[in-house]
Amino acid sequence: MKIIAMIPARYSASRFPGKLMKDLGGKTVILRTFEATLNTNLFDEVYVVTDSEIIQKNIADAGGNVIMSKTAHECGSDRIAEAVAFLDADIVINVQGDEPFIDKTSLSQLIEVFKEDVNKEIDLASLKVEITNQEDIENPNNVKVITDINNLAIYFSRSVIPFHRDKDISVKYYKHKGVYAFRKQALLDFYKTPMTPLEASEKIEAIRYQEIGKKIKMVETSVEAIGIDIPEDLEKAKKYLNL
Incomplete structure (x- = not known):
């Protein structure tokens, strides 16, 4: 089973333009993410997929x-799908370009899902982390997920799910x-399917994948990633790097 990592890297970002090329301890954010992914030794190959010549040069020089995207894309899956179409791979891991501190344990757990799936029934695996703060639960920027008893995703939403009607039930x-x-x-299959109605509504x-019948296995992790979405996050990352 050939396993590769793909890091979608878009230069434009509405909340923090050019964030992937910001300096983080002497290297760019995207280069640190690339090197951290490579250093996990989990993958046969690691690629950055970008629409930016600046990012392309940064990674190539290192x-x-x-891989340069040929067309504009709305989401990371589309960008990766275009790039992976002609690559030899069985399993593709999407690593976020703005998370330079890779959680190797969680990535290993995702890979293990497919190693254990001998009948090839699982189409995707992804991560979930428990949240208890009410503000985080109600924040629409936090996508919530509910699963069945086998940890297969039932639905994703920016709304609060499940609805806690009976307060006697935990x-x-x-x-x-x-x-x-x-x-x-x-x-x-995702790439060749136009945006679906619920996806368009929730922007998730x-x-x-669910609307076209794909099974998503969710893996629980306790590790919160250090993502860089706004300038303040970059300062937190710099402090973390100096620990």
Whole structure:
């Protein structure tokens, strides 16, 4: 089973333009993410996929594998699918370009899902982390996920799910972490399918996979990623790096 990592890297970002090229301890954010992914030794190959010549040069100058997108894309899955179409791979892991501190344990757990799936019934695997703070639960920027008893995703939403009607019943809430592991064919099927109605409503790409019948296995993790979404996050990352 050939396993590769793909790091989608878009230069433009509405909340923090050019964030992937910001300096983080003498290297760019995207280069640190690439090197951290490579250093996990989990993957046969690691690629950065970008629409930016600036990012392309940064990775290529460091000797890394980088693929330039041919068309504009709305989401990371589309960008990866275009790039992976002609690559030899069985499992593709999507690593977020703005998370330079890779959680190797969680990535290993995602890979293990497919190693254990001998009948090839699982199309994707992804991560969830329990949240208990009410503000986090109600925040629409935090995508919530509910699963069945086998940890297969039932639905993703920016709304509070499940609804806690009976206060005598204990309820747990989980935030979806946007790290995916795909079978290659699931990616290609996603790419050739236009945006689906519920996906368009929620603006959550995972829903498109569900709307076209893909099974998503959720893996619980206790590790919160250090993502860089706003300038303040970059300062936190710099402090973390100096620990």
